[in-house]
Amino acid sequence: MREELSLRAYGKINLGLDVIRKRPDGYHEVKMVMQTVSLYDSLRLKKKEEPGIEVRTNLPFLPTGPDNLVYRAAELLLKEFGIGEGLFIDLYKKIPVAAGMAGGSSDAAAVLVGVNRLFKLRLSRIGLMERGVSLGADIPYCIMRGTALAEGIGEKLTKLPPMPDCAILLAKPPISVSTRFVYGNLRADSLPWHPDIDGMTEALAEGSLSGITARLGNVLETVTIPAHPQIQKIKDVMSENGAEAALMSGSGPTVFGIFKDKETAGRAGRKLRSAGLAKQIYTVRPFNVCRNGRR
Known part of the structure; x- marks a missing residue:
């Protein structure tokens, strides 16, 4: 046993x-x-x-x-x-x-x-x-x-349908964000915009990475970024260094950038590290398959 x-x-x-x-x-x-x-x-x-x-x-x-x-x-x-x-x-x-x-x-x-x-x-x-x-x-x-x-x-x-394979750069700045604070300060009834979630699901069905990156969006950025401007700086560095798009994950503060290849993602990660914007930096991929159904 x-x-x-x-x-x-x-x-x-x-x-x-x-x-x-x-x-x-x-x-x-x-x-x-x-x-x-x-x-x-x-x-x-x-x-x-x-x-x-x-x-x-x-x-x-x-x-x-x-x-x-x-x-x-x-x-x-x-x-x-x-x-x-x-x-x-x-x-x-x-x-x-x-x-x-x-x-x-x-x-x-x-x-x-x-x-x-x-x-x-x-x-x-x-x-x-x-x-x-x-x-x-x-x-x-x-x-x-x-x-x-x-x-x-x-x-x-x-x-x-699974996300197409790509390189994903993760960068967490050395700050902590309270999920309670973010949702508590979100003006859910008066948001200036909403991400195109239906369009995102269509892009996934088509296997279109460009369709996915064109529709990245997170309304919680309206609260977290004003409180922690370094999140926007990380997004900008990723976009300026080859990311197809970059976005904050969840209530933050981790930012992810989607890249077509691991090498470009790695260079962007080194830029972030040298700028002192983040220490916890990882290049990963979408995970969709669980071998033999086991964890």
Whole structure:
């Protein structure tokens, strides 16, 4: 019987992010095109004889108790199924923290998948997604992964044709952005423009990278960029150095640029580093295929 397993938790970017309205319950109704990228965190899950959840990470500032989503994801399934054994989770993070890339949600999604597999709970992917949304709106998508349209508060998902292969440059400036602050200051009912999400889905269906880059858009930039102008500077450097287009992911502050080749993306990354605009810089690709259906 398997006593431990290893998983990868992949980050995401938003090719398009629109906010339709603020609902009476305080949540924002969104319409987004999500894309998994090849940057990932590594997790190792191991059964323990003694009850309880133990979390270890490579980042000393991360909480390791109930304030960490991976802890809460494990706790959710262990409690529901009355599992008496404990669980050790070793989390090695590469996805930037609090960066608009759903790193924490992806880690939690991986733990749900891992606990299901390790303890043979036999939950379907839909069953895991239904449980995951109670922990965070991005978690169902992080379980599904790939290219998807997300609606509602992000939990209503429609699989889309995969994004064409390309080089994607990720750059996170040395700042943190509060998602609560961004949504709290967004004027959802008086936005000056809305990204063409329907056109984006058509471009994906056509496999047109130029159609995708022509329609990149994120309404949360209207809040985050005025508060953190360096985000716009990163976008400008990417665009001036070969990016087909550049955009902030999620509520920020990570910026991604789409390039036709890895070499051009690498040169733009070196420009950003030498300008001191970002230290966490990665060149990645769209991630759409899960070999043999495994994580």
